[in-house]
Each structure stands twice: as structure tokens, then as C-alpha cells.
Amino acid sequence: MNGSESGFRHFIAVNYAVFLGVFAAAPASAALPENDVAPLNYFLHSSGPASMPTMHLGWVFVALLLAILVTIALLLVVAILHKRPAKDPDPMGREDKGIFWIYIGSGISTCILFALAIYSLITLNTISKPAHAPALTLTVTGYDWWWKVEYEYDDPTRNFFTANEIHIPVRQPVLVKLKSADVIHAFWVPMLAGKTQMIPGLINRQWIEADTEGVYRGQCTQYCGLQHAHMGLEVVAQSETEFLKWEDNQRRSIETVSAIDINNGMKLFLDRCAGCHTIRGTGAVGAHAPDLTHLNSRHLIAAGLLTNTPEHLVQWITHAQELKPGARMPSMELTVTEISALSAFLSTLN
């Protein structure tokens, strides 16, 4: 692992820690640290102009609607309990006595709804387009149950693929084109923007922009089958320079290091894994599963299920079907030597 790369990993870790408020070192058995803040809590946390106006809209709605709820609840309680005169001259009131209740109540409701509708339409207009043209375009394709990410440039030779972890430069709008390779999924990074379905045969568009550096968790929100629960992603917002550095690294193919262990591991990979996975610079060009060229640059594996540690990686390779039943990744049966060779090879995928 070279210096800048480990510095980069450190950077992610620190940002993650700052973002989450706490960061306990993950024990090997636990997948991810316990948080103080729910990582998808969009109601109290948001970043960027695609989601901030919605968060404020949510606060106004909740405050107002709670006030209405309390008012109506009070009206109802008083209606039930208020004291009636012991003797009523008109024991059964005329049918239309009290019609003013309906006029006043629905009149006020109509005014409030009208105001709320206008406010929400204004907000919709605000978040529907970024203030200036997006600096970056990427295509995210939903697969059962992971995300393929392609960074697109005017010069297509500069395009590159990655999976499950999206890096974006901070304070710049990013256009995300959404596709699906199989069933309908939905792309949702709640602290950055609302969700959009990924529908096979269509290309949907949305945009995201982060105000502050940090890691933003995302999740598939359209039921898509067995492992819908474990289809997470992360968006890493970083400074322009850090982003460019990451981008350059991602675009590289790997350079094969000759060491006996690593060579054996690579052979094993080409043998057993290359049908689905790609590692650019080797003969592995499978397209059904995440591109692993820069596996170690990612913070999580298995679409957000586990943190990316060597131990978790081995667990995942050998027990995928227990950790994520139904996933397309099989549980590989490997001997101890094979495991260590494969690990040695995978550890070079910076």
C-alpha cells in the first residue's frame, strides 16, 4: 500500500468518524460500528441544495400538522367532555344546527392546504434543477443487489467503472443517470437528495450535491427481491484535489506485482472469480459483479453489508450465502492456502 493511498483511507475513516459523531473500531465480528446518528436520518440531517429545502419543508409541515393534530384532538376531547345543561329545551337539536362547524373547519383547512401546496411546489421547483450545469456525470446501474457506477467524460477513453462507493467533489452538482440491469431499484442517498426509481429500459436522472465533506449513506428503496435489505451504497464527498487524486487512481489498471503468493492468488482469481468480476490489467473481465480493480479503496464490501477489512473479505468470500442469502456471490470453498494466496492478491488491489 503506498503512502498516498493509506493517507486516503485514513481520510475516509476520519471523515466517517466526524460525520457519525462516534467511531469505535469495529470488532472483527460486528459488521459496522454502532452509531449515535441513524445514517439515513434525512429529517434532521441533510447536505446540499438538492435536499436542504426539502428538510426545511419537512420541518414546517411537521410543526404545522402537529399543531393541527393537537387542536383537533383538543376539540374532540372538549366536544366529548364539555358540560351540558342539565335540562335542554331542545333535547334533539335540529339537523342543520352546527353547520358553521363545517364551514369554518373546512374553510381554515382549505387555506392551510393551499399555502402548503404552494410552498411544496416552490420547493419542488427549487430542487428539480441545480443552480448551474453539473460538473460531473455518472451512471449508476442497479443490479441484484449492488450498484455499478460509471464515471462519464467528454472523452470516453477517460471513463471508468467502480461499484457501491461513489466519490464526488464537494460543493459541485453531480448529475446521476439511473439505470437498472434487472428489476426496478431505487437510488436514495437521503442526506443528499430524494429517491428516484431505476427502471429497466429507461434512464432516469437526478442530481446530488454535498455542502460538506463526508460520507453519505445510501440505500435501495424499491423492493427488488431477496436481498433488498442489503443493497446499500456510500457517497464520499471530498475536496476537489482529493477527488481528482481518487479519480486518477481509479482510472489506472493494476500493475501486477510478482511474488509467488500473489501470483497464485491471481491465478485462483482468474480461475474462480473472473467469470463475474473485472480487474483491469488482468484477464478478469466479468461484468456481472462489482469491478474489483481498486477494491481496497472502498470502505465497505457486499453493497454496504460489511466494512472492508481483510478478515471480512475472507468471511465474505467463503460465507457469502450465509451473510447475504440469495446473493449472486456464491460461498467459495477454498483451502487455507488458497485463502491466503487469494487474500495476498486481493490486498494489492489498491
Added chain:
Amino acid sequence: MTDVVQSSPDLKLSRIPEVGTSPIGSTAEIRLSELWESAPGWRGWLSTVDHKEIGLRYLVTAFIFLLMGGVEALIMRLQLARPDQTLLTPEQYNQLFTMHGMTMIFLYSLPVLSGFSNYLWPLMLGSRDMAFPRLNALSYWIFLFAGIFLYASFPLGEAPNAGWFNYVPFAGLEYNTGPNIDVYALGMVLLGISTTVGAINFIVTLFRMRAPGMSIDRVPILVWGTLTASVANIFAVPSVSLAFFLLWLDRQIGTHFFDVVNGGKPLLWQHLFWMFGHPWVYAVVLPAMGIVSDALPTFCRRPLVGYSAVALSTMATMLLGFGVWIHHMFAAGLPTLALSFFGAASMVISIPSAVAVFSWIATIWLGRPVFNTPFLFFAGFVILFVIGGLSGVMTAAVPLDFQLNETYFIVAHLHYVLLGINVFPVIGGIYYWFPKFFGRMMNETLGKWSFWVMFIGFNLGFFPMHLAGLLGMPRRIYTYAPHMGWSTVNMVTSVGSFVFAAGILIFLVNFFISLKRGAPASSNPWDAPTLEWAMPSPPPAYNFAVIPFVASRHPLWEDRLDEGAGRSSLEQGYLLMEGRETIGTTPLDAKPDIILKMPDDSYTPFFLGLFSSLAFTGLLLHWPGFTLLMALACSLSLMVWMWPRKDLVQRVPDNKQDKGAAHG
């Protein structure tokens, strides 16, 4: 009065209906009983067309489905109570939530209301049966068979698993190879037949079967609710039946309606499904709101405030309900302009609901509430209705819905709406009409317990789901990690759901105890104003010994309320006993128009239902010969059913003869 008993069938095509009285025990009354009662034993059981019997069957069957769906929900709540649970496999969880949704929405929520309406409509409207009694029986039998059909693959571990909304391509053959989706698709087409014939029956009944004098502005609000829902179903159900039929063709015949590779469109499914789905949501709440609008005033000791406003708002809700389906698809990537329209329409639809809410509150405020169990359920319903309505306003705001959509916030919202507006009025309605159904009162102490346990359990279970949704918890995930911050809310929800279930259990205990040992009920134990309380509890097979003349909205409160239209005549009215007969009236003013000859009990509805279900089973199992045979059997049943019979030709009263027998 004495010579009305005739042994020979009446074959004249016109006559003047006799007006008289027919007290219990009189010869006329005994003859009516003979004419209308079903044969004892299994023969009567299979052939009856009595709307009361069919209504109760609807209620019981739907309630059994409610319990099944409830148990499915409790199992899911065990799985979700703590993070990373492994009680269920993902596949089991997916089947459970699909069956839960399908059961509650299709097999419980509308059928239970059809049960109330079937039982109550003729009694409330002053008629001896529904317009098409045999069609009514057919509607029930097909509902029952479709329910069994939809559950048939559950024990095989091959239940539908693509969610009740069943989006393609996940529900397509490529991703769902088993029989599960075919079961769902065919079952829904079958159920659609039941819903459609039931809806037609309600509509015709309302416009033709009201007692003389019950003009359109005197019918109870429940009737408005069911009428509106029925009209909506006639337009909405074809959309979903078509969608499921196309899906079945895609899966079995190889068409490409939804097949992306060959130019099919997954969005087409979403449109067809929600063009049905949203009107349906209103169809399953409007009659329940009607239950409250009719029964709440009884316990407030005054008429409903703003009858016309509530009736109009019922229809307005339904009309608008056809223009909001896109709010289920806000995240589907549709153009912003379209979203703006549908978002605004989704907000406007709350206005008619506000009318109803303020009408109920005003009715309570201006009345003198009596705190019986049904009152508690109806008052509790009002607050749940308001919570569900307000959270609905949040989801109508398009930008907010981009976040809320497909999270537990929606789960919370829809349960407040469907349990709050359907289950609470239904249980309250059962407490209210139980004496009419069975001639006994339900236990008040247990009743109050059941309300409070249900009410507390419901809010404990479902309110935290709003928070889970705001914390970002997506729907339909079989488990979640501890670091997502959803552990506490889910534990509370699971506890609440079991408390709620305990409340339902208390209700059931009360139901069975009261059925055996409840205090005998008089004909009008709640001192209620509407016609169904004018007859003994339980009502005789013929309902009304004489067809009453109705002069007001509240025939039984006329001596306390002066509505300025004179007095209804309940003891004296049309006798009509030359065979099964009732009176047909004009659609709006309810002027007597025709003597309707009603059919006798018949096996044909049962067999037509059975054979059509078997035909669908043949389609499912790929037995073309068997399917064809069953289709022939259906035709045969229909021929027997439709065979012209002179004694069923409708009679025109003499004074209307100029109109001819066109109505026959």
C-alpha cells in the same frame, strides 16, 4: 286482509299492490316466513340468496382473513423486533409481507364492508332483498373461492412474493419462475369478477330498491359510501384485472407487455396498478366512514351535522380519488410538471375529509354523548383518521415524498388510514349491529377493554413507524443492522403490535361469549333512528312484513325531530306476498314504480362460482381440457340460472300500465 293467502301462483302481469298491516303471528306474516325462509340444513346453506345470510358470511370470511393477515404481521414483527434477527429467511419474509398486504387489502378490507352493506342495505332502505339476490350469492362464493385460490400456494412455500403491488419485471417470469405470481394474477382476475358483480348489485339496489318515500336525500350515509365505492370499483377494477391478465399472458403465453427486452414497459404496470389502487383505497374507507356517520349520531343523541355536506364530500373524495394515482409514483422519474398537478390534487383531496371530520366533531359537541363501546370506537376513529389524513398531506408534498416514499413513514400512514378508518369503524360497527345480527347484546365491560387495549396498542405500534421512516428505514427489508439507529423504534412497534393483537383477541372473546350468553336485545336497543332498527332482532327472513312508507331521514326519531315531512308509516304498507316480492321505486324520488318478483333460493350461484374457480385452477395448472370442461359447466349453470320463468316477470302496478312492462 284475510284472502291474501293464495295457493296458485300469481300469473297476472299487472295488479294493484295491497296495502295493509301484517303483525307478527298473523296469517300474512306466517305466509311471508314460508315464502322467504331458506330450506334447513346444507341445502339451504348452499342455495340461500338471503342478503342477511350472505352479509354475515362476508363478515365472517373477511374477519378470518383479517386474523390470518394479522398473524402474518405478528410473525414479521417478531423478525423485525431486533436487528439482525434470523427467525425468517428473506424468502419467507417476502412471502409474508406479500400475503399480508394482499390479504388485508383484497380479502379483508373491501369484503368486510360488503358484508355490512349486504346485511344492512335492504334493512336500511326498506326492501326485502338486494336487487339481484342470486348475483349477490355468486359474488360471495367467488370471493370465498378466490380467497382460497390465493392462499392455495401458501402451504407449498410458493406464495406470491413480489409485494401486493407486484411490480414487473420482478413479477415477470424471468425473476419469478414459480407458480406464485400466476396464483396471484389469476386469483385477482377471479376476485375482480366478485367485486364487479357485487358493485353492480349495490348500484342497482340503491336506485331501484328503496322503500317508497325514501328519496335519495334520505338514505343513510353508509349507503352513500358504498354506492360511491361501488361506482368507483366498476371503473377501477377493470384496470387491475387487465394488468394481472396481461401479466399472466406475458408469463404463460409469451406476450411482451412488460418485457423490457422486447419493448415492454414496466411503467405501464405501475400506471395500471395505481389507477386501480388509489380509487380502491377510497373504496375501502368511504363505506367505513359511512358506518361512523350513521352510528355516531345514535350515541350523540342527535342527527349528524351536515348530512348533505357529508354525502357530497363522500362523492367528491371519490371523484378526486381517480386523479391522484401518480402520488404512488412520485419517485418513478416522471416530469416535474405532472408531479406538480398530482401533488396538488393529492392535497385537495383532504378538503372533503375535513368536511367529514368537522361534521363528526360538531355532532359530538352538539349532542349528548353516551359512552357505550361503539361510541368509543367511533370517537377513537376520528383521531386516527386525523393522524392518517395529516401524514397523508405530508406525502402529498412532492419533494417530501421523494424522501418519505417507500419508507416506514408510508407504512405508518397507510396503517393509520386502513386500520384507523377501516378496522376501528368495523369493530365499532360490529358492536353496534351485533344485537341486530344475533339478537343479543355484546358485553360492555369487555367491549371497553377491547377498545382501550386496541387503541393503545395501535398507537404504540404504529406511531413509532413514522419515526422509523424519518430515520430512513426502507419498507420491505427483512432485517436491518444495529448501527442504522432503528432498533428502539422497531422494538416498540413490535410490542405495540402484540398489544393491539391482544385487543382483537378480547374482542373475539367478547364476540363468542356474547353470542352464547349476551343479554337478549330488543328491536332497537340503542334507540337508533334508521329503518333497520324497526324490525325484530334478528330480523325475519322477509325483513319487512309490510314495505314501509318513509317520510324522513330518521324514521324512528320522528316524534322527537320535526323534519317537516310528516310521519313514516312502518306498520302499514304494501303487503306483497304472492311469491317473493318487493317494491321497485323510481331512482331519485322513490315513488312506487313496479312490483319486483324476487327469485327463490338457487344452487346456480354456488355452482357457477365453483366451476369458474375450477376453470381458473385449470388455467393455473395448465390443464386445457379441464378448463374447457369447466367453462362449459359455467355456461350450463348460467343457462339454468337465466332460463326464462314466467313467475319472475316483473309486475307493473295497474296505475302505471301506460309505461308498459319495459322494466321486465
